[in-house]
Amino acid sequence: MFKPVLSFLPALLIAATPGAGLAAEDHEAWTPSNTLLRADAAGISLPQTVAGLSLSKSGEVSNGGKGIDNYAQYLSQDGAIQATLYVYLPSYADGSIAAYMTDRAIMERFGTKTRRTAYESVPLAGHANHAIRAIYDDAADGALTTAAGFVHAGRWLVKLRVTGPAERRKEVIAGLNGMMNGLQFDDPAGVQPIAPAHFAACPSQDDVAAKLTAEAPAASRSGSLNERSASYCIRGQVQTAEGSYDILQQQAVSNGSVIVPVDDAGTIMAFDSAAPGKGYQLSIHSIGQTQLFGVYDRVPSSRQIAEILDGKDPQTAQARTTTHYAASGEVIMRSAGAAQ
Numbered sequence: 001m002f003k004p005v006l007s008f009l010p011a012l013l014i015a016a017t018p019g020a021g022l023a024a025e026d027h028e029a030w031t032p033s034n035t036l037l038r039a040d041a042a043g044i045s046l047p048q049t050v051a052g053l054s055l056s057k058s059g060e061v062s063n064g065g066k067g068i069d070n071y072a073q074y075l076s077q078d079g080a081i082q083a084t085l086y087v088y089l090p091s092y093a094d095g096s097i098a099a100y101m102t103d104r105a106i107m108e109r110f111g112t113k114t115r116r117t118a119y120e121s122v123p124l125a126g127h128a129n130h131a132i133r134a135i136y137d138d139a140a141d142g143a144l145t146t147a148a149g150f151v152h153a154g155r156w157l158v159k160l161r162v163t164g165p166a167e168r169r170k171e172v173i174a175g176l177n178g179m180m181n182g183l184q185f186d187d188p189a190g191v192q193p194i195a196p197a198h199f200a201a202c203p204s205q206d207d208v209a210a211k212l213t214a215e216a217p218a219a220s221r222s223g224s225l226n227e228r229s230a231s232y233c234i235r236g237q238v239q240t241a242e243g244s245y246d247i248l249q250q251q252a253v254s255n256g257s258v259i260v261p262v263d264d265a266g267t268i269m270a271f272d273s274a275a276p277g278k279g280y281q282l283s284i285h286s287i288g289q290t291q292l293f294g295v296y297d298r299v300p301s302s303r304q305i306a307e308i309l310d311g312k313d314p315q316t317a318q319a320r321t322t323t324h325y326a327a328s329g330e331v332i333m334r335s336a337g338a339a340q
Contacts, residue, residue, distance in 0.1 A: 118136045199234045
């Protein structure tokens with residue numbers, strides 16, 4: 001039933017590309033001018049040359065031709081320092097969780113010697129606490145320095161990654177700072193405050209199996225993406241064939257949501273209160289898409305969540321409703337069995 005999308009992490013050193021050069025459909029993603037590269041639908045631009053880095057190529061990571069999952073790769077003159085700008089449209093837009101999952105991915109990918117030397121909110125476009133900036137030293141057994149930046153702008157998330165040899169740390173950090181400062185937004189007011197997420201353990205929770213109910217799933221949330229701002233605690237962990245994931249419980253909210261961030265590319269499983277006393281509806285959020293499944297009488301156990309993620313839950317069938325979000329703002333909802 002469920003298969004995670006590819007993580008952005010493999011593109012740390014070489015950007016993930018559907019093919020060599022620019023394809024025809026990439027024109028929907030980016031428009032170059034003499035000095036800028038612009039993601040048209042998002043209204044976000046970056047200079048083609050910034051902080052000693054120059055645009056190498058641009059395109060779409062996935063969803064070719066839709067303009068919702070876009071990358072641009074930048075290189076230093078000698079190619080030793082590589083940077084990637086991602087502008088993407090997740091149906092569950094939360095920049096703090098995106099930074100948290102990228103942090104986990106970097107620490108897992110680059111080994112135990114990797115040191116997180118910065119993880120903080122920083123100013124953006126003259127506004128305090130409008131971006132997250134993270135720096136990692138001694139990555140890959142001391143060979144690399146890598147850095148990341150995150151911005152939440154309207155419906156869109158922006159991720160910046162810069163990686164280079166450890167001995168050129170200053171250039172890596174200057175590259176990230178320059179790219180963050182070089183970002184331009186058609187709607188600066190749409191850039192949201194953002195802060196790193198730090199999750200404490202939740203109070204003790206029951207871990208009891210849930211059952212699907214006869215309740216039909218609720219209609220997909222209005223025509224905008226699910227942009228949620230919430231405080232979470234760690235309810236537990238789930239171990240799957242692909243790895244371990246945190247189960248996060250919304251705090252200080254009666255019947256609050258429970259979410260399981262799956263990767264650093266916007267995939268999130270959510271259990272939202274269907275209605276007071278009516279259980280919790282399962283949804284899977286990814287880039288440009290939300291799938292609604294059935295309603296459980298309670299939040300499923302960690303074992304059940306693992307089975308759902310592994311595609312082995314006997315109760316979970318095909319998504320009943322899928323909502324597609326286009327770069328243009330168009331929203332298309334399809335029910336299971338409807339003509340495509």
